[in-house]
Amino acid sequence: MPDARDVMALDRSGPWEGVRVVVAGFGRAGFAATDNLLHLGATVTARALPLTDDDPSEADQAEKAELLEVLGARVELLPDALASLPDDVDLVIASPEHRDTPLVDQARLRGVPVWGEVELAWRLRDTAAGSRPAPWLVVAGSAGQTEVALLVEQILLAAGQRPAVAGLAGLPLVEAVMDPEPYDALVVALDDAQLAGVRSMSALAAAVLDSSEGDVGSAASRAAAYEHVQEACIYVAADATTEELVREADVVEGARAIGVTLGMPGVGMLGVVEDLLVERAFLPQRSTSAAELTSLEELGTDDTVTVTRSLVASALALAAGATPAAVRDGLRNARHA
Structure with missing residues (x-):
């Protein structure tokens, strides 16, 4: 299990294997983060509030959730998905609209690094020789x-x-x-x-x-x-x-x-x-x-x-x-x- 210092050193080159990430939010930024972290080898749980049947984006959310599950993510679309942080988490990626949720607050209290879309994207640039x-x-x-x-x-x-x-x-x-x-x-x-x-x-x-x-x-x-x-x-x-x-x-x-x-x-x-x-x-x-x-x-x-x-x-x-x-x-x- 990597400690916070190891996580803070992560970039495109990893190593992401064994890093347990929770992505809070399932919009454009959250979906892209989940998809690409899976590609790099991280273990990813995507959490978001479920959309209602009368929301025009509900079908799109369900389709994206199914795709990410096929790719290996654990997807949790629940009314209380952002109310708490799981026990075994190394890193939280918070979409902008979800930075002030109990899940993110608990991560900060426990010393779990919290990155937003911009921080993650900057670290994932290809800086190899x-x-x-x-x-x-x-x-x-x-x-x-x-x-x-x-x-x-x-x-x-x-x-x-x-x-x-x-x-x-x-x-x-x-x-x-x-x-x-x-x-x-x-x-x-x-x-x-x-x-x-x-x-x-x-x-x-x-x-x-x-x-x-x-x-x-x-x-x-x-x-x-x-x-x-x-x-x-x-x-x-x-x-x-x-x-x-x-x-x-x-x-x-x-x-x-x-x-x-x-x-x-x-x-x-x-x-x-x-x-x-x-x-x-x-x-x-x-x-x-x-x-x-x-x-x-x-x-x-x-x-x-x-x-x-x-x-x-x-x-x-x-x-x-x-x-x-x-x-x-x-x-x-x-x-x-």
Whole structure:
């Protein structure tokens, strides 16, 4: 039986044999976690509340439960499935909506590690010698994450990359990192619940779209998006609270703060000059010039929310190697998609 220290060292290479895992929740994230942990050799019990006959997802839940049982999981769909934790458990994987259940509370009291979807997915990246796991481009906040993620996807496609959107939209994160054909980048849209308890994630670049409006728990969750960032912490310059999260983040040496503004950008920022979206953060001559990305006319709107999200998406994509021309083409493609 592995102890907590052994479990905390687990990654894609394992060893997962003999590790007893309880997955709390049976949605997209829970199903993907159960499926892939079984594939790695873990002993998995999936627990969730049963859906009623009048729920349109009930048939889908039953079908997934049957499939996982065939694959070797123990599936418990019971009214009290999340009320207690079994005695012999080495690790709990908690879906975001089930982090505050008696089962998870008991795990913490007993010293059983509790991971969420994001923590598990980060640990399951393929980091074996010779492998190049896809960098993560993370976008967090209270609204707009999916829209920004889809914009980043279009820009990276225009840059000739093979990206995938995961998290709130697109693929479940665990499924994305376990894909046998690696992606060039994962554009990861996350809400506060998904970020809660994240410790290991080290995104290439991360953006928080807005502050937590006084909610301490939300502030801590969104701060996790910036922790251990490798290249760029992107923030909306008008939001002083988010800028403070960037200042306090423990990042990889060399990572930069990149501000987004609707006005004239300073060095290290993206912004708007007359009717042009420009960047002064990634081009080599940023101290003396700006690179044009697109125009408000091409964007099709001067709506402040849309322009801000387009600039944030541009910054994330530029951090992943996209060119200004790819930004222009990607934003145009997104508009006409």
